Amino acid sequence: MGLRIGQLASRTYVNKETIRYYERLGLIPIPSRTAKGYRIYKAQTVDRVNFIKKLKRLGFTLNEIDKLLGVVDRNEVKCRDIYDFTVNKIGEIQHKIEELNKLEKMLVDLKKRCPENKEIYECPIIESLM
Amino acid sequence: MGLRIGQLASRTYVNKETIRYYERLGLIPIPSRTAKGYRIYKAQTVDRVNFIKKLKRLGFTLNEIDKLLGVVDRNEVKCRDIYDFTVNKIGEIQHKIEELNKLEKMLVDLKKRCPENKEIYECPIIESLM
DNA sequence: GTTGACCCTGTACTTTGGTACAGGGTTTAT
DNA sequence: ATAAACCCTGTACCAAAGTACAGGGTCAAC
Numbered sequence: 386m387g388l389r390i391g392q393l394a395s396r397t398y399v400n401k402e403t404i405r406y407y408e409r410l411g412l413i414p415i416p417s418r419t420a421k422g423y424r425i426y427k428a429q430t431v432d433r434v435n436f437i438k439k440l441k442r443l444g445f446t447l448n449e450i451d452k453l454l455g456v457v458d459r460n461e462v463k464c465r466d467i468y469d470f471t472v473n474k475i476g477e478i479q480h481k482i483e484e485l486n487k488l489e490k491m492l493v494d495l496k497k498r499c500p501e502n503k504e505i506y507e508c509p510i511i512e513s514l515m
Numbered sequence: 516m517g518l519r520i521g522q523l524a525s526r527t528y529v530n531k532e533t534i535r536y537y538e539r540l541g542l543i544p545i546p547s548r549t550a551k552g553y554r555i556y557k558a559q560t561v562d563r564v565n566f567i568k569k570l571k572r573l574g575f576t577l578n579e580i581d582k583l584l585g586v587v588d589r590n591e592v593k594c595r596d597i598y599d600f601t602v603n604k605i606g607e608i609q610h611k612i613e614e615l616n617k618l619e620k621m622l623v624d625l626k627k628r629c630p631e632n633k634e635i636y637e638c639p640i641i642e643s644l645m
Numbered sequence: 646g647t648t649g650a651c652c653c654t655g656t657a658c659t660t661t662g663g664t665a666c667a668g669g670g671t672t673t674a675t
Numbered sequence: 676a677t678a679a680a681c682c683c684t685g686t687a688c689c690a691a692a693g694t695a696c697a698g699g700g701t702c703a704a705c
């Protein structure tokens with residue numbers, strides 16, 4: 386009743402070695418063990434690993450993810466400066482969204498002007514982004 | 516008339532070694548040289564380096580930045596598959612924006628419930644994001 | 646004419662985020 | 676009872692994106 390590391394790995398599409406690595410970093414709870422030392426994970430660890438994957442895709446470092454998870458876990462030490470951290474992160478995220486919006490517009494525009502990858506006429510990428 | 520590497524570095528807040536590294540990767544144009552071999556950069560290289568910094572902050576790898584710059588430079592080789600690349604990037608960016616919006620809402624919500632970094636009551640981060 | 650602040654190349658080291666064994670034990674299915 | 680498919684620890688290795696010398700030359704100022 387619980388998952389072994391291989392099952393957790395295949396359910397999350399995350400390498401076994403990476404899971405052990407995350408354990409070393411303290412990103413996932415220390416699993417219980419069978420009598421012979423095999424790791425046994427709770428089903429919710431699947432969500433946890435998926436959450437880590439998602440944040441990674443969004444550009445967070447494992448260190449930042451650790452802080453965010455400190456909040457999830459109500460970990461006194463990890464989320465000591467969580468207020469500043471979140472305020473900061475919100476600012477960063479808003480900025481990132483704006484910049485990504487600009488970049489997206491630029492790319493859409495580029496794609497229009499270059500309909501079948503044939504000719505590239507004008508591309509004021511730098512000007513439009515600076 | 517032109518910048519030396521130290522000036523380019525201090526104007527962009529990018530390490531001199533990093534600038535030479537970008538040159539090796541082909542991200543910035545090969546600068547001219549003085550008689551004694553000192554690199555001389557055009558003023559616009561400042562913009563170029565800043566553009567690279569900006570894309571990096573947005574989560575692009577140097578490899579992706581190289582492709583994007585291939586478009587800027589109308590480089591036939593570098594932007595051969597630029598159409599697919601941009602279509603793909605647009606999708607990724609849209610997805611990223613959505614996810615960042617969700618994360619931002621979550622953080623704003625968290626901040627409200629934890630007004631002065633004193634108590635953290637509830638924090639369904641995982642649930643709200645999955 | 647020498648001191649300090651630059652610059653050069655080349656190589657080596659660092660950090661982050663993993664991956665890949667080696668060398669060993671365990672479990673399951675036949 | 677013996678493969679095949681797991682799991683363990685520990686160490687080594689990898690790529691990306693830098694960063695840090697070592698060992699040498701240059702230039703400006705005093």
